[in-house]
Every structure is written in C-alpha cells, then in structure tokens.
Amino acid sequence: MTTYTWALLWGGLLSCAAASAQDTTRTTKQIEEVTIRNRVKSTEINLLGAIKTEKIGARELLKAACCNLSESFETTPSVDVAFTDAVSGYKQIQMLGLTGAYTYFTRENIPDIRGLASITGLSYTPGTWIEGMQLSKGTGSVVNGFESVAGQINVEWKKPFEDKEPTALVNLYQSTQARTEANLVFRNQFSGNLSTNLLLHGRSNWARIDQNNDGFMDQPLDKQFVGANRWFWHNDKGLEIQGGIKGVYTTNTGGQLNYNRDVPQVTGNPWGYQSDVQRLEGWAKIGKVFARNPGSSMGLQLAGTYHNQESQFGARRYEGRQQSFYANLIYQTLLGTTDHVLKAGASLQHDQYDETLSGNPYGRTESVPGVFTEYSYNGNDKWNVVAGLRADYHNLYGAFVTPRLHVRYTPWEKASLRASVGRAQRTANIFAENMGFMASNRSFVIDRPETGMAYGLKPEVAWNTGLNFTQKFRLNYRDGSFSTDYYYTDFQNQIVVDIEDPTQVRFYNLDGRSFAHSLQAQFDYELIRNLDLRLAYRWYDVRTTYDGVEKERPLVAAHRAFANVGYETRNHWKLDYTVQLIGPKRIPATYSHHGGGTEGESYSPAFVQMSAQISKSWKNDDVEVYLGGENLTNYMQHPMILGSEHPFSTGFDASLIWGPAMGRNLYAGLRWKIQ
Amino acid sequence: MKRLVFSSLFSVIALTASAQTADVKTDTIAVSGNCSMCKKRIEDAAYSKGVKRADWNDETKKLVVVYRPSKTNLTAIQQHIAAAGHDAGPVAAKEADYKKLPDCCQYKSNSCNH
Numbered sequence: 001m002t003t004y005t006w007a008l009l010w011g012g013l014l015s016c017a018a019a020s021a022q023d024t025t026r027t028t029k030q031i032e033e034v035t036i037r038n039r040v041k042s043t044e045i046n047l048l049g050a051i052k053t054e055k056i057g058a059r060e061l062l063k064a065a066c067c068n069l070s071e072s073f074e075t076t077p078s079v080d081v082a083f084t085d086a087v088s089g090y091k092q093i094q095m096l097g098l099t100g101a102y103t104y105f106t107r108e109n110i111p112d113i114r115g116l117a118s119i120t121g122l123s124y125t126p127g128t129w130i131e132g133m134q135l136s137k138g139t140g141s142v143v144n145g146f147e148s149v150a151g152q153i154n155v156e157w158k159k160p161f162e163d164k165e166p167t168a169l170v171n172l173y174q175s176t177q178a179r180t181e182a183n184l185v186f187r188n189q190f191s192g193n194l195s196t197n198l199l200l201h202g203r204s205n206w207a208r209i210d211q212n213n214d215g216f217m218d219q220p221l222d223k224q225f226v227g228a229n230r231w232f233w234h235n236d237k238g239l240e241i242q243g244g245i246k247g248v249y250t251t252n253t254g255g256q257l258n259y260n261r262d263v264p265q266v267t268g269n270p271w272g273y274q275s276d277v278q279r280l281e282g283w284a285k286i287g288k289v290f291a292r293n294p295g296s297s298m299g300l301q302l303a304g305t306y307h308n309q310e311s312q313f314g315a316r317r318y319e320g321r322q323q324s325f326y327a328n329l330i331y332q333t334l335l336g337t338t339d340h341v342l343k344a345g346a347s348l349q350h351d352q353y354d355e356t357l358s359g360n361p362y363g364r365t366e367s368v369p370g371v372f373t374e375y376s377y378n379g380n381d382k383w384n385v386v387a388g389l390r391a392d393y394h395n396l397y398g399a400f401v402t403p404r405l406h407v408r409y410t411p412w413e414k415a416s417l418r419a420s421v422g423r424a425q426r427t428a429n430i431f432a433e434n435m436g437f438m439a440s441n442r443s444f445v446i447d448r449p450e451t452g453m454a455y456g457l458k459p460e461v462a463w464n465t466g467l468n469f470t471q472k473f474r475l476n477y478r479d480g481s482f483s484t485d486y487y488y489t490d491f492q493n494q495i496v497v498d499i500e501d502p503t504q505v506r507f508y509n510l511d512g513r514s515f516a517h518s519l520q521a522q523f524d525y526e527l528i529r530n531l532d533l534r535l536a537y538r539w540y541d542v543r544t545t546y547d548g549v550e551k552e553r554p555l556v557a558a559h560r561a562f563a564n565v566g567y568e569t570r571n572h573w574k575l576d577y578t579v580q581l582i583g584p585k586r587i588p589a590t591y592s593h594h595g596g597g598t599e600g601e602s603y604s605p606a607f608v609q610m611s612a613q614i615s616k617s618w619k620n621d622d623v624e625v626y627l628g629g630e631n632l633t634n635y636m637q638h639p640m641i642l643g644s645e646h647p648f649s650t651g652f653d654a655s656l657i658w659g660p661a662m663g664r665n666l667y668a669g670l671r672w673k674i675q
Numbered sequence: 676m677k678r679l680v681f682s683s684l685f686s687v688i689a690l691t692a693s694a695q696t697a698d699v700k701t702d703t704i705a706v707s708g709n710c711s712m713c714k715k716r717i718e719d720a721a722y723s724k725g726v727k728r729a730d731w732n733d734e735t736k737k738l739v740v741v742y743r744p745s746k747t748n749l750t751a752i753q754q755h756i757a758a759a760g761h762d763a764g765p766v767a768a769k770e771a772d773y774k775k776l777p778d779c780c781q782y783k784s785n786s787c788n789h
Binding site: 476477478529570620 | 712
C-alpha cells in the first residue's frame with residue numbers, strides 16, 4: 001500500500017466522520033476518493049450514508065473569495081449569515097433558524113469553536129486554509145458529543161501529505177472597504193512517513209469607513225494574526241500520530257469615527273468599541289488500525305484550548321477567559337461482517353470559564369465525562385441505520401442520556417430518503433453568544449438565577465427531528481439534483497434571550513414552548529456544460545415563549561430565496577453570480593427617541609442581496625486572479641444604530657440588525673500555487 | 676416569479692430533450708490518459724460541435740461519448756481529442772501535441788496520483 005493511501009486511510013479512520021455507515025468500507029472508499037475525482041460538483045449531497053451531508057468543496061469556497069469561515073457560506077442556502085451588531089463587524093451564522101451557537105463546529109472532527117468563541121471564532125479559520133467542509137443538519141453522531149442541536153459543520157484543512165497540494169499557496173486580498181489580507185499555506189513531506197503544514201494568516205482593516213453616514217465606523221479597525229503548525233506521522237504497522245497548535249491574536253477598535261483606544265467612556269466623549277482576543281489551541285490524534293483484525297481500529301483525540309478576551313462596548317466592559325480540555329477515545333470493530341459496525345468509546349469535556357460583565361464576576365467549571373456506543377447497519381443497498389446512545393455525567397446538571405437515530409432508505413434509483421431524531425444538550429454561554437447586544441445601552445438581566453448552575457440557569461435541552469429527500473437526475477445529458485428537507489427542533493429547556501423590552505436583554509429558563517420549523521428545497525442543475533444553476537428556497541417558523549406569550553423569534557427571516565449561477569470557460573475564466581431575497585424579520589419594540597416610552601414592534605422590509613465574482617487562471621490553475629463584488633446593490637439597513645446621536649443615553653442600540661451593516665464592497669485578489 | 680422561472684426552465688429542457696431523441700448515438704472509445712487533470716482536458720476536447728455528453732473514466736481509460744450523427748461523427752471527435760495530446764481510439768496523437776501535455780499527464784512515461 002502506498003504511503004499516500006495509508007495517510008488517507010488514517011485520516012478517514014481517525015476522523016470518525018459524522019456519516020459513519022460507510023466506515024466499514026472506508027479503506028476502499030478512501031482509495032476511490034483518490035482516483036475518482038470526476039468533475040466534482042462544488043457542493044455535493046451524497047446519496048449513501050444514513051446522515052445527509054452537504055460536502056462543500058474548495059471550488060464552492062472560492063466563490064466567496066473572502067475570507068474566513070463566517071463568510072464562506074454566502075453561496076450555501078442551508079446557512080444564513082448576518083451581522084451580530086453594527087459596530088463589532090462580526091458575522092454569525094444561522095442554521096434551521098437557530099443561531100450559530102446551536103451548530104457544532106469541528107475541525108477534522110475535534111470540537112473547534114465552542115464556548116466563548118461561538119461568534120468570534122468563525123473568523124479564526126481563514127478560508128484559504130480550508131480544503132472542504134461537511135455540513136449536516138440535525139443532531140448528528142453521538143461519537144462527536146451531545147451538544148449539536150441544529151447541525152454539525154466539520155472543516156477539513158489542507159493536508160500536508162496530499163500530492164495535489166502545492167508546496168506553498170499564497171493568497172492576497174484587497175477590498176475597497178480597506179481590508180487587506182494575506183494567507184500562506186506551506187507543506188513539506190520530509191519522508192514517506194512524516195509531513196507538516198505551516199499555515200499563516202494576517203488581516204487588517206486599516207481605514208475608518210462609514211458608508212451609511214451615521215457617525216459610526218461600519219467595521220472596526222482591526223489586526224488579526226492566525227498561525228498554525230501541524231504534523232502527521234505514521235508507520236507501516238497501522239499507527240498514526242498527528243498533532244498541531246494554532247494561535248490567534250486579534251485587536252479591534254471601533255465605534256464612533258473619532259474614537260481612539262482607551263478614551264474614557266463618558267458623555268461628551270466619542271463612543272468606542274474595542275476588543276482583544278488571544279487564543280491558543282493544541283490537539284493530537286493517535287490512531288491504530290489492527291491489521292490482524294480487519295475493520296478494527298482505535299483512535300484517541302486530545303485537544304486543549306485557552307481563550308482570553310477583553311472587550312469594551314461604550315461604558316460596558318466584558319472579559320472572558322476559557323480553558324478547555326477534550327479527550328475522546330473511539331474503538332471501532334465489525335460485528336461478524338462488514339454489514340454491522342460497532343463503535344464505542346469514552347470522552348471527557350472539561351471547561352473552566354471566568355467572565356466579568358460590568359464588574360460582576362461569573363465563573364464556573366464544567367466537567368462532563370461520558371461513554372457512548374453507536375451501531376451502524378450497512379447490510380443492503382436499500383437501507384442504512386445508525387443508532388447511537390451516549391450517557392454523560394455533568395458536574396453541575398447531573399447524568400443525562402443522549403439517544404440519536406438516523407435511517408436512510410432508497411425508494412427508487414438515484415434517490416434517498418432519510419429520517420433522523422436525536423437529543424442534544426448544551427450550556428448556553430449567554431454573554432459570549434449574545435455579545436451583539438452589548439453594543440447597546442440595554443442592561444443584561446438574568447431572571448431568577450439559581451445557585452450551582454451556569455449563570456444560575458439550567459442547561460438547554462432540545463429534540464431535533466428531520467426528514468429529507470434527495471433525487472438526482474440526468475436530463476438532456478446533464479446532471480442535476482433536487483433536494484428538500486424539513487427539520488423540527490423542539491426545546492424542552494432553552495435560555496430565552498428576551499429583547500422585547502428595549503432597555504433590557506433578559507435571560508431566563510423557558511416557560512412554555514420554543515420550537516423551530518425549517519423547510520428547504522434546493523434545485524441544482526448543469527444547464528449546459530459548465531454552466532451550473534442553483535435555486536433554493538427556505539422557510540422558517542421559529543417561535544419562543546416570552547413571558548408567557550408565544551412570539552416569533554426576532555431578527556429571523558421566515559423566507560429566503562436564493563439563486564446562483566456559475567460558469568467556467570475552457571480557457572479558465574470563472575464567473576459566479578448570486579442573488580438572494582431575504583424576507584421581513586420581526587423587530588421588537590424600540591425605545592422612542594421622541595419623548596421616551598416605547599414604539600411598537602415592526603417588521604423589516606424584504607431586501608435583495610447580490611454578489612458576483614470573476615476569475616481567470618493560468619498555468620494549470622497555478623496562478624489565479626479574482627475580482628468580485630458583494631452587496632452590489634449597495635443596500636444598507638436604515639436606520640441601523642438607534643439613538644446614534646446620543647450613544648450614552650437610554651435607547652442607544654446598535655444590536656437590532658436585520659440587514660447589511662456594510663455597503664457595496666469590491667475586491668481583488670491573487671492565488672498563487674508554488675509547486 | 677419563482678414558479679415561473681422553474682416552469683419555464685423545465686419546459687425548455689423538456690422541449691430540447693424530446694426534439695433530439697431520434698438523432699443521438701452513444702459510443703465508447705479507449706482514450707489514453709492518467710488522471711483527473713487529463714480527464715478535464717479529454718472531456719473538454721471531446722465536447723465539440725454536436726457532442727451532448729462526454730465522460731472519461733480514469734480507471735478503465737474509456738470515454739463514453741453521446742453525440743448527434745447529423746452534426747458530427749466519431750472520427751471527428753477522436754481527432755479533437757488527439758489534437759489535445761491524447762490517443763483516442765484508432766487516432767493517435769501527434770508527438771508534438773503529446774509533448775505539450777504537462778509532465779504528469781504524459782501517459783506514455785509518467786503517472787500522476789491526483
């Protein structure tokens with residue numbers, strides 16, 4: 001077996017991918033993936049496997065040339081992306097109508113941006129580093145933990161041992177919104193057994209830009225550096241070890257145009273935002289394939305995270321520190337034949353949080369050891385089943401059981417019908433996940449806190465049920481697919497984020513119902529050769545009980561329609577165009593700046609977003625130049641910041657964001673592969 | 676609006692599909708090549724006037740080509756592929772065209788693993 005095959009085999013085995021029904025055939029599957037690279041669709045939904053997985057490939061990622069994880073979903077209808085507020089520049093995602101914190105992010109199947117980094121962390125993975133992503137909705141596999149409520153997004157980095165990767169990849173980017181970015185990905189294969197990656201990213205927003213003339217910078221001045229180094233080693237006896245470290249350093253300064261760092265936040269001075277983050281991650285994976293016992297393997301994943309954030313939103317100070325440790329041991333074996341696969345293992349998630357908001361300290365330690373087992377049936381072409389069960393003991397909330405079930409059925413050729421049901425539990429990091437509301441003069445209030453719990457609140461518990469259908473077809477000699485899915489998330493407990501009172505953001509345990517219905521239909525077709533069309537529509541009905549009254553979740557669009565056209569010429573021009581219609585969102589009552597009191601709730605207008613990109617490559621794609629534009633219609637939310645004239649007075653609110661917080665952006669860049 | 680787009684799209688496809696069923700031929704030919712990079716070049720070359728679909732398999736080295744005999748013929752398609760540097764059925768590539776291939780696609784001497 002070639003070393004390359006070994007490496008891939010190992011990558012696959014260790015990753016314990018969410019779709020595990022095919023793991024038995026992993027060896028052959030991996031080899032196939034090497035040789036069979038057909039004209040791979042930029043986004044592919046597979047027909048096999050019990051869990052529906054959208055594979056978002058490098059080509060899809062290139063459609064949104066910029067720049068990090070939060071911006072790489074612009075052409076993915078399953079994910080909504082929106083600004084968290086009008087000053088910090090952070091974007092957060094939404095899946096199944098639920099905010100990004102309910103989606104479980106993993107880097108090569110190790111939990112990535114949990115906890116305090118659930119919003120900011122999306123910017124810590126530069127797009128250039130990413131080889132591909134797998135997106136699955138619903139609760140996913142128990143092997144990966146108990147937290148995923150809305151879905152899982154696994155990000156694969158570029159691999160140092162893959163011959164298709166260049167020795168160095170250089171990406172440079174410049175936008176008219178004064179954003180400059182540089183990315184470097186180096187790889188080196190020392191011998192057949194040892195290889196390494198060095199990944200570097202630097203970014204700066206260096207001009208004070210105010211496209212909507214409200215006196216506030218549309219995005220903060222910032223500097224961001226991310227660096228990572230990782231190593232892969234294996235021997236010929238089925239042992240592989242890999243490990244890496246990643247460091248993040250960011251410093252942001254935003255707010256009113258004439259704000260400078262550390263200017264005292266009192267009336268009369270410019271209102272300011274500043275935020276500094278330092279983060280360090282280290283991880284290791286150790287795996288062993290038992291050659292004597294085909295299909296058996298053992299893997300150990302270890303990860304540690306240190307995260308430190310110091311932020312200031314006007315007079316409000318927020319500091320947060322997280323130290324986390326994660327270990328996951330997975331054993332996999334065949335039960336008799338390759339038809340039956342059993343995985344079993346044990347995990348430990350340990351988190352220590354120390355936060356301070358406006359001088360009030362909030363600290364806690366969470367330690368959750370657990371055991372899990374997952375059975376996969378892969379015995380015939382018609383059916384797949386993945387049934388998982390895990391039991392965990394939470395030091396604050398006690399023992400709980402997490403069952404999850406995924407079934408696939410093939411009703412007829414080229415079609416796949418899947419169903420899933422599962423439980424999820426997580427602790428809400430109420431401050432970090434709702435940092436956008438700090439950009440306001442709302443006071444943060446926790447209702448009826450109980451002792452011995454995180455923020456005095458219970459854990460969030462949800463059941464997610466899903467049904468989806470995918471039909472591939474060939475029409476007029478061109479391939480296409482139609483896919484539709486429906487998911488229903490029902491919260492048994494949720495930490496309700498109540499912004500119905502314009503002077504407060506209140507957090508309390510759910511008393512009543514809270515649920516999210518999500519329906520999506522997507523149609524992909526290659527109209528003529530190399531001209532790909534994607535049409536999608538999705539509908540949400542997300543409701544929560546606020547103080548006994550069931551209301552639509554604010555700032556969530558019920559309707560979104562999406563169209564994307566991509567064309568590639570024979571002489572290596574690529575053109576891409578995306579247009580979306582985003583429907584109205586409910587805006588809760590706001591503070592009346594004419595005489596105090598409140599103004600009733602309202603709905604935002606529907607609006608259209610357009611983006612386009614053109615690129616040209618030379619020398620077998622080794623050199624590529626791209627030029628693009630986002631928000632081409634220059635549509636911006638108005639008004640964006642409420643009470644922007646009096647930022648230190650009641651009613652100042654930069655957090656009710658339903659539309660684009662930045663105007664038209666044009667950019668140009670270069671990708672250069674050095675072989 | 677959306678419904679209109681969908682329905683008009685489908686009717687266009689349906690019309691073009693029904694119009695041509697009588698005049699379509701499928702052939703399989705052997706085409707030399709190595710990898711996915713070759714695949715793209717081979718298929719690009721095969722997609723000449725009158726070709727509806729071309730799929731090259733890098734394991735079997737076989738190209739399945741669907742075309743309209745009223746507009747083209749197999750020899751013409753093979754000549755297009757040979758001009759891109761790849762031997763196609765009975766039509767061999769000229770040495771000069773073969774030499775233009777990137778190193779890893781020079782299938783007579785090298786192999787590539789992507």
